[in-house]
Amino acid sequence: MSTSSAPPAKPPMREALVAAAFQLFMERGYEQTTVDDIVALAEVGRRSFFRYFPSKEDVVFPDHEGCLADMTAFLAAGDGGGEPVRRVCDAARLVLRMYAENPAFSVQRYRLTRRVPGLRAYELSVVWRYERALAAYLRGRFAGRTDGILRADVIAAAVVAAHNNALRSWLRSDGEGDAETAVDHALGCVRAAFAEAPARSGPSPFPPGPPRPDDVLVLVARRDAPLWQVVRQFETARGESS
Amino acid sequence: MSTSSAPPAKPPMREALVAAAFQLFMERGYEQTTVDDIVALAEVGRRSFFRYFPSKEDVVFPDHEGCLADMTAFLAAGDGGGEPVRRVCDAARLVLRMYAENPAFSVQRYRLTRRVPGLRAYELSVVWRYERALAAYLRGRFAGRTDGILRADVIAAAVVAAHNNALRSWLRSDGEGDAETAVDHALGCVRAAFAEAPARSGPSPFPPGPPRPDDVLVLVARRDAPLWQVVRQFETARGESS
Numbered sequence: 001m002s003t004s005s006a007p008p009a010k011p012p013m014r015e016a017l018v019a020a021a022f023q024l025f026m027e028r029g030y031e032q033t034t035v036d037d038i039v040a041l042a043e044v045g046r047r048s049f050f051r052y053f054p055s056k057e058d059v060v061f062p063d064h065e066g067c068l069a070d071m072t073a074f075l076a077a078g079d080g081g082g083e084p085v086r087r088v089c090d091a092a093r094l095v096l097r098m099y100a101e102n103p104a105f106s107v108q109r110y111r112l113t114r115r116v117p118g119l120r121a122y123e124l125s126v127v128w129r130y131e132r133a134l135a136a137y138l139r140g141r142f143a144g145r146t147d148g149i150l151r152a153d154v155i156a157a158a159v160v161a162a163h164n165n166a167l168r169s170w171l172r173s174d175g176e177g178d179a180e181t182a183v184d185h186a187l188g189c190v191r192a193a194f195a196e197a198p199a200r201s202g203p204s205p206f207p208p209g210p211p212r213p214d215d216v217l218v219l220v221a222r223r224d225a226p227l228w229q230v231v232r233q234f235e236t237a238r239g240e241s242s
Numbered sequence: 243m244s245t246s247s248a249p250p251a252k253p254p255m256r257e258a259l260v261a262a263a264f265q266l267f268m269e270r271g272y273e274q275t276t277v278d279d280i281v282a283l284a285e286v287g288r289r290s291f292f293r294y295f296p297s298k299e300d301v302v303f304p305d306h307e308g309c310l311a312d313m314t315a316f317l318a319a320g321d322g323g324g325e326p327v328r329r330v331c332d333a334a335r336l337v338l339r340m341y342a343e344n345p346a347f348s349v350q351r352y353r354l355t356r357r358v359p360g361l362r363a364y365e366l367s368v369v370w371r372y373e374r375a376l377a378a379y380l381r382g383r384f385a386g387r388t389d390g391i392l393r394a395d396v397i398a399a400a401v402v403a404a405h406n407n408a409l410r411s412w413l414r415s416d417g418e419g420d421a422e423t424a425v426d427h428a429l430g431c432v433r434a435a436f437a438e439a440p441a442r443s444g445p446s447p448f449p450p451g452p453p454r455p456d457d458v459l460v461l462v463a464r465r466d467a468p469l470w471q472v473v474r475q476f477e478t479a480r481g482e483s484s
Contacts, residue, residue: 120367121366121367124363124366124367125363125366128366147431149407150404150407150408150428153403153404154400154404154407154428154432156403157399157400157403158396158399158403160399161395161396161398162392162395162396164395165391165392165396166392186392189393189396190396193396193435194435
């Protein structure tokens with residue numbers, strides 16, 4: 001469900017540059033702050049800045065490259081079993097976790113990004129890279145299937161949209177409330193729309209016999225119940241955590 | 243289903259600028275072409291260029307603003323009846339039509355956009371604006387519903403992803419083949435995942451009370467049944483077509 005390895009320790013200089021940059025962005029505005037201003041406040045040289053960040057925009061999103069790498073590794077580490085849509089939902093949660101680790105910083109950046117069109121554009125390109133990472137995984141899982149590529153692209157987009165819907169609500173609420181629960185709920189809706197049977201690794205040697213009584217769940221649902229509610233009810237009944 | 247009004251006649255100067263720009267982009271490359279080069283070839287002044295295009299990037303996508311306006315008008319013209327997902331799929335088809343009107347130009351631009359990162363970023367921001375237009379319409383249609391905003395955002399993203407999957411396949415095939423059929427198929431898959439009963443025109447005069455026996459569905463499912471099977475069982479039981 002999650003990568004449990006501790007993140008590598010960050011060089012203090014990198015953190016100092018991020019802190020200096022955000023202090024100046026808040027005081028003067030993003031456009032009015034130069035890289036020279038940032039390195040002066042952080043008391044490091046220009047070359048140190050560009051060792052960590054290719055451009056001023058990159059210092060606004062210091063953790064996305066690492067998170068993209070974590071996501072790619074998480075997806076690559078999958079054993080190819082398991083439900084593919086569940087797997088990409090779990091991968092998307094890595095992004096949420098990055099934001100939730102530091103709510104004050106995330107909220108500050110969210111406000112900054114709203115105000116600066118260039119940062120919005122940067123953010124769109126980052127979101128696009130997450131989406132392509134999820135789509136690439138799903139394309140692999142759906143390889144050889146009719147419409148596999150289409151399905152992969154659509155599900156990746158839906159997962160990203162659901163994740164970002166919940167993430168943005170949380171950011172707009174100034175990081176109050178339970179982001180994880182909101183994201184779980186949003187991703188649950190996508191899973192309800194797209195989830196499917198886990199791929200078998202070869203034909204089952206033991207075809208299922210008739211169900212025993214305790215293998216069966218009985219669900220009672222209103223006819224007009226939303227699909228996600230039925231899915232949750234089923235998952236709760238069989239004792240899965242969402 | 244489609245806007246039937248003829249497009250307004252474009253000023254010849256605007257077309258001349260686009261033609262000159264693309265001739266130079268192909269001959270010298272995008273980065274090596276300046277606005278001065280373009281206006282010299284088109285035999286117009288710099289101010290004429292900037293009257294039509296805010297920047298060099300904009301001349302690469304001369305029809306998107308018009309298409310966004312058409313899409314917004316098309317969605318606004320809806321009577322609020324009809325199936326919302328179908329409506330946004332029809333709106334997305336306006337984009338395809340713009341590309342299919344001029345396959346040679348569209349293919350040329352697609353190749354250019356692959357090569358120039360700045361144009362990729364521009365394209366992402368255009369795609370984002372289409373997606374927000376669709377989402378805004380759906381948010382209106384789903385207003386007051388539980389998870390209405392979430393549902394709107396996810397469906398808009400899925401529609402855009404499906405449309406672009408088919409569009410890109412067509413562009414990669416150099417504009418050969420039937421783009422409309424491919425897009426229809428792709429959008430059909432999204433509708434299958436998300437379509438719902440047509441919304442009522444006006445509030446229901448009979449608010450739902452406690453469920454009557456036939457308002458309730460009873461499902462019996464194996465504990466190890468895959469999620470999709472339970473979803474399908476529920477949908478079948480309440481008489482939905484997939």
